[in-house]
Every structure is written in structure tokens, then in C-alpha cells.
Amino acid sequence: MGPFDRFADARTIETGTTIDADVCIIGTGAAGITIARALANGPQKVVMLETGGLNYDAAVAALGDIDVIGRPYPGGASRLRYLGGSTNHWGGQCAPLDPIVFGPRPWMGDAEWPVDYADLEPYYRAAHKVIGLGEYEYEPAEVLKNTPFAVMDFTDGGPVRTSISRYHRQRFGLAYAADLNAAPNVFVYLYATVTSFYRGDTGDAATHVTVATLAGNSFTVRATRFVLATGGIENARLLLDSNGQQAAGFGNGSGLVGRYFMEHVAYANGVVVPKNFKPGFDVYFDEQRLDDPTGDDVRIRAHLTLSPEATRALEVPRFRAELRRYSELRLALKHVRDFNFGFGDVWDVMQEPGAIWDALVNGEPPPDVGAFILANYVEQIPNPASRITLSSTRNALGQHIAAMDWRLTRADEDGIKLAHRVIAHEIGRSDFGRFRYDMLEDEDAILDGAYGGFHHMGTTRMGTDPKASVVDTDCRMHEAPNVYIAGSSLYPSAGWPNPTLTLVALAARLADHLKEEVARDG
């Protein structure tokens, strides 16, 4: 299809056809493509099934409609269904999860991962290359050395740290389609929507999936191993909708498929005025280009986070405080309210007596009075009642679309409030500046003001206990030994970073596992 002569258009495949594969990868987003590339040019026949084509197609996009039955959510806008998946419009913002996220955190409920940071570290490095993020370096002093940017100085043994996100908007489809096309063992089928998993008469293993297209034809793909990589909502939806043999869905004896749907809870509601505003703080407001010889067009941005020690002591979710340039107009529109004094007044009373006069005598202009808005991205507390289920509405292929019941609880609200309070307090304590806390005390209003980041996590969680998780540490379904899952649906908890770097790392790890398994078992 198009410039990729070996890609097949599934709409032309005769109904009733059966395609055989060693590994069948469903979905060509960040996760699916990472695994396919790792298996490319190897001995296994890899079949990739992608619901979309090479570009956006409204009819295909509508197959992924979402019935929002919980908190408001811009469902449809949050995913793209064509080669490359949602990386066709993602922001490219990446950071690894902190080691603390993987371990037990009793205050976060069911948040523990069955793997730790050390297990993932080599794969984070591999994922860095796949995404094109440059050097695997997140230590602020290292990243910012030899740049004009300044670290906000909250040191002094306090709980606030600077953390770094790196950015590269790798469009996985554009970047890697040629590799897939060139690999003789990889077969990509576009416009191929998987509609259901099936088992044989004996055993738990999946035998095949059914595939349908909007042209009306349908066929079957049989494989030794399957990798489900259709995104954090669709992974759960497809398993639930594969209910021809078991009413609860495929591999859902635990009843956990679709549960624990999590987002990063974003809440913008405060203003910070630093005592000494430095132009180098720009790195906290916007992505800034980094001169990184190991990566092309790598950008960085700094945030405020809490130290692991403080996170434990205060029992807060992980969060990052993002700073944005203060816009008087924006805030005025948000808070139609008269203030008797402004941030310039607060800045004035913070100054050392005489500082302004000293500056004048020395011939220096007084420092800038800068201000910025603070928005926290707070990790949601894992909650089985927050979930993806099947809607009674069906799409054009007759599949039940996903019903999204995203729920936040009082505990999440406490987390949001605490995150703001800690930062507000620490800004004053460290004499970095002062904070205006614009948060409303009314619980509903706080939760109303919170929104997500298009990060769909937790719906097929990873764990060692089959009663408490959907896949094991190898990302293999507990209830189907030849079905693996890739994507952020695996996350038992979310940390503060955006999810894609970790899901690409897990996909690279899964690819290694598949290679080892095939070498061992055939």
C-alpha cells in the first residue's frame, strides 16, 4: 500500500481466509511497532493487524468511539487509529518512572509493580533510542549543564526537587514503516480490525483472532503467540468483547479486565512569585531545545517533584508541578474576583531591605518580577471502580464500543490538595518565593476542575497474583499462556511521568522475552 509495497490492504482479503503466523501483533502504535521491529528479520513469521490505514480515516476513527458514562472525558479525541496509533499526535514528553513507584506504597492501595526499576533500566535505555530522546540522562544538574537554563533552588534538605522530562515527537508509523516493510518476516495488514479472541476446545491458549473490515469482508489469523497492543482502552475493550466463549470476556476470570482505569489528574490552581526570578527558569515553562549530540531535536522541560523521602513521609501520590507563564488575563477570566493586591506587592515585601536600592546604586536594574501558574499532574490512586466496560452501543462492525467510567475519589482529592499544599508551603519555607493558593475548598468543585492527560492506564494490570492482576511479570495473560499484552494498560500505578517511555520499555522487554521463549520452546 502506498510507498510500502509489502503492506497488505485487509479489505481485499477474501472472506473465510485463514492467515497463519508465529507471532500476531494487534495494533501498530508505539508498543506494537517496538515489538515488531525487535522481531524483524528474525526467524518467526510476524503478522501485524492494524485497524486503520496509513492516514486518518473518519470511518475507522468512529470504530473507536467511547461512551463516557463517568467523569467527562474527551474520549474520541484521545486516540488515533492508523499506522503509528496515537503517536501520530502525541506530545513526545517522556521520563522514566522513579524507583519508588515500583515498590510498595501502602497509602496508594494496590499500586505495587511486580518488577522494579532495575529490571526496566536497560529497557528504558533501549526505549530512549526507539523514541529518539538522546542521552539517557535525567539528573537536572547534568542535563542543564552548559545550557542557559537555571535550576530552581529548593535544596536545603527540603522535599522539593527539580525533575526533567525529555521530548521527541517520534511518529512511530512514519519513522518505522520502512523498516517493517523491508523485513521479510513481517507482514502488515492495514484496515484489519480484530474483533475477537478465540480458544480451542482444550486448554487456555488462544488459537485465533477474527478480523473484520469496513468493506464487509472478514478473515481469521491463527498464531502460536499473540501480542495485544491496541492502547489502554482498547486492550480491555477487545478482551471484554471477546465474549463468545466466556461471558465475562477473554482471560477475565478474575473480573479485573477493564478495572483500575487511571489517568494523571491535572489541576491548575495556583500562582507562584519567585523572590529572584531568573530568565533561565524558562526551562520550567516550555520545552527547550537541548543540544544533544546523541539525539536530533531533543527538547527538555523541568518540573518540580517531591523527593522519595518526602513522598513516603507525607504519604502523597507522585506528582509533578508544571509551571506556566502567568497570564493576568487568563487568571482574571478564571477567577472573576477583585484582588486588593497583586503579585508585584508580594514580590516587594519578600525583598531584602535595601536590595532594590543596592541594585540601583550598583547601576543594575531591579530584577524582574516574574510569576507563574502552577499545575500539578497527580498520580491517580488505583481504584477498581474506575473502569472500562462494554457499552450497549455498537460500532459499524457490530462491536460493543467502550464505556468509560473514569472515577476519582475523596482520596484523589486529598492527594490533589496535599500536592498543592506541600509545594505552597515549601516555596515559602525555602524562601524561594510565595504561592497563591487558588484552590476551592468545595470537594465537587475541585474534582470538577480536574482533567486527564490522555493517558489511559491500568486496565489489564500486571502482577504475580492471578486473582489480583491480568498479566504476569512477563506481560503474559494469567489465563491465556500464549497471549501477551503491551501498553500502559499494564501499569499497576502511574507515577508522575507520561506513560509512553515506560510502555515502550516494557514492549522492548517483552520482545526479548518472546525471542528467548521462541529460541527455547520453538
Place this chain on the structure above:
Amino acid sequence: MTAKRKGPTRRAALGWLAAGASLLTGRVAAAPASPERRLARLAGSRRAAGRIGRAYLADRGGADLSALMAEIEARTALSSDAVMRLSPDALAARLAVAKREDFERRDTVAVEGWVLSGTEARLCALATLV
């Protein structure tokens, strides 16, 4: 005036500069010394401290100079005598410590949403009263 202690030339320059600048900015100018005035001068410019101080007093429900002074003295462990005796720099340093300790002890006040140290807010209030 409350300039930091620097070399004599600097100080002389600051003298006339501050006099002129106080006309322009409304920063509290020299007046008969009293502990209240000495402390109020360290709150910031008259205009800024005044605005914040008035908002704080409105929240507090009234202005009682002696109560404010008592609270400031208690929190900073400074007697009126000490306030009169210490140099502006030394006084400012003591206030800076008190403000920081306020945050540590969570002795903060919210004035129109701003999280200020209790001492800071009380100093602003003082500036509106003297």
C-alpha cells in the same frame, strides 16, 4: 533607611538616593523611631505592605497595634528594647529567620489566597498602622 551595611561611599550614596526614592515609591521614610516604626520599615514598600496589611487586617477582623506588636515580639523573640537596639540589618536577619520558622511550624496565613508567613503578614499590618 534600611539599606544593607556597605562601604561608606555606598552608604552616603544610599542616603540621598533613598530619600529621593522614597518620594517616588512611597517607601516608609525616616520618622521618630519607635519599635513599631522600626519593624514596619522592614515590611517592604509602604504601598505594597499597606495593601497586603489592609487585606490581612480585614480578614483578621480589626487592627490592634499592641496585640500585633505582642505577637511579632513573641514570634521573633525580640523585646521592644532589642528592636530599638539592633541594627536594621540584624533586625532584618532576625525577621527572615522568623518568617522561615513560620513556614516550618505552619504558622502561615492565607491572605487572598497567598500563603504568607504569620510574621510577614503581621509586619505588613503594622505598616498600615504606624
